[in-house]
Amino acid sequence: MAPTGAGVSADFKSKLRVTTGRRGGECALACRGISHEGDSMRPSGSLSRRAVVAAAVLTFAGSASLAQPDPAANFPSKPIHIIVPFVPGGGSDTTARLIAKKLNEKHGWQVVVENRAGGNTVIGTQYVAQSPPDGHMLLLANSTFAINPVLQSNLPYDTNKDLAPVTTAVITPFAMVVHPSVPANSLQEMLAIMKAGKPGEWNFGTVGSSGIGRITGEMFAQMAGLQLQHVPYKGAAQVTQEMLAGVVKFTIDVVNTYPPHVHAGKLKALAVTGKNRIPSLPDVPTFAEQGMPEFDVSMWFGFLARGGTPRPVIDKLSAAINEVLAMPDVKQQLTAIEMQIMGSSPDEFDRFIRAETANFAKVVKAADIKPVQ
Known part of the structure; x- marks a missing residue:
């Protein structure tokens, strides 16, 4: 131009x-x-x-x-809406509201956060996919965004065309958590117990039948050469309650809900994903430290706009959000809820999503997880 x-x-x-x-x-x-x-x-x-x-x-x-005018010169020209496809109060909601607040403080932008939960994030995603392509409507998606195209054959939007990646925001690691009655205190001890049992004897509980928790558990089973039985639950609170009661004795789940129960001795954490140990569980080694470096999966969150949004507007949004993520106080607040900063360019995020979808497709095929019709 x-x-x-x-x-x-x-x-x-x-x-x-x-x-x-x-x-x-x-x-x-x-x-x-x-x-x-x-x-x-x-x-x-x-x-x-x-x-x-x-x-x-x-x-x-x-x-x-x-x-020819620069479409980003007068952007934003009205309030920006961040759509969170989850109920209020979770990690994604907290992240969205913190970034919205900081965008207002730093740039003077009016940013509104809306929760549109349901349909395994499809309802909120569709809302953004059908909005005007002007950058004023953003989706804060998570790993489910890359899973849905694999497991849902009738999505009301095209993941690659109707949404435009802006930037990744944060990731949160997973933890292997067991009930105290399980006689294992490390990843290798847990693997030995599982391999000594009968196929399918061990079950693991996660939220939903086709979410990132299920995919992560199946990925672990495939890498470890195990056959595990999956038990789906409607929400994270139910998984935690069943774990505390000993109904489900093992899970690999996002870490943020478990540290208080681990510190209280009500649950045991045997390993965490990622390259480094996490602040809230400094004594728990990573999977890599315990001989399983190939198992490195995290829940990610990132921003997407409506497909067809002018690239200068996408770039302006990406730069502004990454500036906010670089603020020391933002990093401190997100670290406190086990969120690790992971900013990126729009192109990097696009490649990342495509790679995630390809990896998830392999796990789904190997585990014979049936698509939702």
Whole structure:
């Protein structure tokens, strides 16, 4: 896009004079009644219609290329809405509201957070996918966004076309948690117990039949050479209650709900995903430390806009959100709820989503998880 106004550089003005001069010369020839025919030029005696049209087209094209507005210059022109496809109070909701607040403080943008839960995040995602492509409606998606295309054949939107990645925001690790009655105090001890049991003897509980928890548990089973039985629950609170009661004795789940119960001795954490140990469970080693570096999965959260949103607007949003994520107080508040900063460019996020979907598809196929019709 050509620069305009005061922002035009001296080099660009020089090139502009040359171009204009050439076009001016062409127009002058036409206006003096000179026409081109073969390899010679002859006076036409009168102004031809073709010459007039050609001159007008050249003039319009030159002015139009300079007059194109920057779609990001006046963005945002109205409040920005962040759609959270989950109920209020969770990690995604907290993250969205913190970033919304900081965008207002730093840039003066009015940002509203809306919770539109349901349909395994499909309801909120569809709402953004059908919004105007102007950047004023954002989705704070999580890993489920990359799973749904694999397990839901009738999505009311095209994941790759109707949503445009803006930036990743945060990730949260998973933890292997067991009931105190389980006689294992490390990952290797737990693996030995599981492998000594009968196939399917051990079950693991997660939220939903096709969410990131289920996929993560199946991924672990496949890498460890185990056959586990999955038990789905409607919500995270139910999983925690069943774990505390000993009904379900094992899970691999997002870590943030479990540290208080681990510190109280009501549950045991044997391993966490990620490259580093987490602040709330500093004595719990990672899977990599215990000989299973290939098992490294996290729940991620990131922002997407409506597909077709102008790229300058996408870039402006991405830069602004990443500026907020870099603030020390934001990092401190997110770390307190086991969220780790993971900003990115729009293109990096796009490649990341596609890679995640491909990996999840392999796990789903190997575990024979049936798509939702």
